[in-house]
Amino acid sequence: MRQPRCGLEDPFNQRTLKYLLLGRWRKKHLKFRILNLPSTLPAHTAREALLQAFQYWSDVTPLTFQEVHAGWADIRLSFHGRQSLYCSKDFDGPGRVLAHADIPELGSVHFDEDELWTERTYRGVNLRIIAAHELGHALGLGHSRYTQALMAPVYAGYRPHFKLHPDDVAGIQALYGKKSPGIGDEEEEMETSTVPQVPTEPSPMPDPCSGEVDAMMLGPRGKTYAFKGNYVWTVTDSGLGPLFQVSALWEGLPGNLDAAVYSPRTQWIHFFKGNKVWRYINFRMSPGFPKILSGVEPNLDAALYWPRNKKVFLFKGSGYWQWDELARNDLSRYPKPIKGLFTGVPDQPSAAISWRDGCVYFFKDKQYWGLNWQLRVEKGYPRDIAYNWMHCRPHTPDTTPSGGDTSPSARGTDH
Structure with missing residues (x-):
């Protein structure tokens, strides 16, 4: 009991399950707000660690999380010392109790400000792992009997x-089910475990509801990724996922990308x-x-994979290149005019995607x-990215943007 641990008590259930279930949220899209950050870490490193903690749970369940910076949030994360006017449980200084969280649907997650919160080092207390543990409680999990489980009551380092x-x-899926195959399944794990070095001067965190993107990609397992500056987030029908630094997911990859494309082939x-x-x-x-990059002009505008001919299309200005990943390419005949193949689209697109x-x-x-299938712009376009693609709500209550359709296509999509 002298070991660093979570502040939640350990009344294990007596059934065959090794985890304890404390309750569940009645919805699967949850908003969260980071009220403050620890003083022992750079702000961007601490924020990255907290966002990755959410990702562990969204990777294996249908849950989606959206960060908000003002107003009400379902889950609220904060750091405070021994006593706080906003917390009924006092902390005990360095060591022993590291953090605690409320059960659904209360949503408070508190961390002991007196701990040495760290990342990518064996020193101190790893913020990412502890945050993931406390979020497990906030989502309805109690402590596990397995000492190597994340939800074990004692911090294993x-x-x-x-x-x-x-x-x-098994515990979280008992509460919320498995991840939908259309978005990804429980076997997919975003490899954030080898957290790479973070740029020392990251770009400002973008607003996904501004509508502007650097690149868009329909990636593995059918996930849609949107890129802006040094950040990336996923987009689903139920809303936006948390923002991650690009290098936190793809080690060694810079931000401010020109284009991104995934090939199922x-x-x-x-x-x-x-x-x-x-x-x-x-x-x-x-x-x-x-x-x-050879055979193609630098500083591309966009890229997409076209399943009809299993080729990658690269766009720059008013022209495009067609590229076969598994063959020798004669690119001397390119670029060709975009409008000669895709009728009605603008020059210099910032992103492109095939659905x-x-x-x-x-x-x-x-x-x-x-x-459409004839590669002509359909009636009703262009549309607003923020409202119709990102599913952001209008700032004015009870209003609907022109067109009234909140899906990227009139057919209805599940990006």
Whole structure:
């Protein structure tokens, strides 16, 4: 009992399950707010650790999390010392009780400000792992009997290759079910365990509801990723996922990307910036990358995979290149005019994506264009990215943007 531990008591249940269930949220899209950060870590490092803690749970359940910076939030994270006017449980200084959390649907998660909160080191207390543990409580999990489980009551120390224990996964899925195959399943694990070095001067955190993006990608397991500056987030029908630094998911990848594209044909993800290209399989960089981009102009605008001919299309200005990943390419005949193939789209798109229904979408500034199977822009476009694609709500209550359709396509999509 002298070991560093969670402040929640340990009344294990007496059934076959090794975890204790404390309750559940009646919804699967939860808003969270980070009220303050620890003084022992740079702000961007601490924020990254907290966001990754949410990702462990969203990877194996249908739960989605959206950060808000003002107003009400379902889950509220804060740091305070021995006593706080906003917490009924006092902390005890360094060591012993590290953090505690309320059960659903109360939503408070408190961390002891007197601890030495750290990341990527065996010193002090790892913020990412403790935050993931306390979020488990906030989502309805009690303590596990397995000492190696995340939900064990005693802190086992920093683990550089940390991942959820099968008991953690079984417990959370008993509450919320498994991840939908359309978005990804419980077997997929975003490899955030080898947290890479973070840029010392990250760009400001973007607002996903501004509508502007640097790149868009329909990635592995059908997840849609949106990129802006040094950050990336996922988009689903139920809302936006938390923001991550690009390098926190794809180690070695810079921010401010020009284009991104995933190929189901090869399972490769290609990222483009300047005159270089990076290749990843899931979240691991392929040997020999990055490489110099050859045969194509640098500083691309957008890229997409076209399932109809299993080729990658690269866009720059008013032209495009068609690229076969598994063959020698004669690119001397390119670029060709974008409008010669895709009718009605703007020049210099900021992003492009092909959808599972065979349609193609182009993004520029705060609008996007949807093309049908004849590769012509459909009636009703362009549309607003923030409202119709990101599912952001209007600032004025009880209003609907023109068109009234809050899905990127009139067919209804589940990005």
